[in-house]
Amino acid sequence: MLIVLSGPSGVGKGTVRKAIFDQPGNDFQYSISMTTRQPRPGEKDGVDYFFVSKEEFENNIQTGQMLEYAKYVDNYYGTPLKYIDETLDAGKDVFLEIEVNGAMQVRSKRPDGVFIFLTPPDLMELKQRLIHRGTDSMEVINKRIHKAFSEIEMMQNYDYAVVNDEVPNAVEKIKEIIRSERLRVTRVMPDYLEMLGDSNK
């Protein structure tokens, strides 16, 4: 099972992901990204990122070895397929934390993944702010409404929406979603059918 955590920039995806993997006993594997940027002090190849050259990254793109990628400023960032397929083949679930554009690339290639959208808490608070219009200028409110439309538009392409009101809350909800998704009939059915297939041998 492929689990994808994404959300608008600044929502705190990285913080939530770190909090999940700081906890012991996770039975899913974090997918390490590949990048062409230089390692920062303390960053290790194969732990924080797979650090590769621009040529190697572009070669990976051309040979279809990237599940998703993007270019920021002058560097590539992306998810190599090899690591993910190896982990899934070993029977482990994979956890990706990526930008919304990347998540949509993954959705198109792996529609059976679990797509979780992390929502900024002020999207929920917007209603309160609209009710108490006096406290914000019209400009501030209109800007927020515009941002809300774009966030809700993104959200439509996901399976779940988790509000990042407090990191421990969001972490717990995400882990519950993962546990529940494992109980989906569409996911457990192949095991049962395989078992019955064995019974006919």
Add this chain to the structure above:
Amino acid sequence: MLIVLSGPSGVGKGTVRKAIFDQPGNDFQYSISMTTRQPRPGEKDGVDYFFVSKEEFENNIQTGQMLEYAKYVDNYYGTPLKYIDETLDAGKDVFLEIEVNGAMQVRSKRPDGVFIFLTPPDLMELKQRLIHRGTDSMEVINKRIHKAFSEIEMMQNYDYAVVNDEVPNAVEKIKEIIRSERLRVTRVMPDYLEMLGDSNK
């Protein structure tokens, strides 16, 4: 949100449902069934069942007021629509615990419900038993395989499969499924859209 717990007879649906509602703080409502059978000592109308006459029940069927129903021996059992719609309209989730035939009636009328299939633990253990064939007679094994096929066939029409290995485990999984389903984008989206609709007023 309509939550339907079902499963093959004898799997322990009633025990699991009672364990769920014995816990305090559930934010969903148990749907009380309607029946034409006589109340047993201690049973209360409107608590254990809605006790009605055969005429009243058949009138409910004919006027489309039953979400599902069945006849066992000489008595009707079923789920009245009125109670469910009132609870849902009040913004509360409704929990049904019913037989598989009833669950399929509900699925056809309310496809957006959450359908949970309680699985007997020996379905999972079947594989072990098949491996150690020596311990069971062929007749016992074939009977169990036949039963397994029918259980898996039923399961296909549900969203989730929860193994009833230990009641507290099953209870926790069901509650996690309910909490996760509330985070589904298809369920939270109307709230967000309504909020944005308000913002245009």
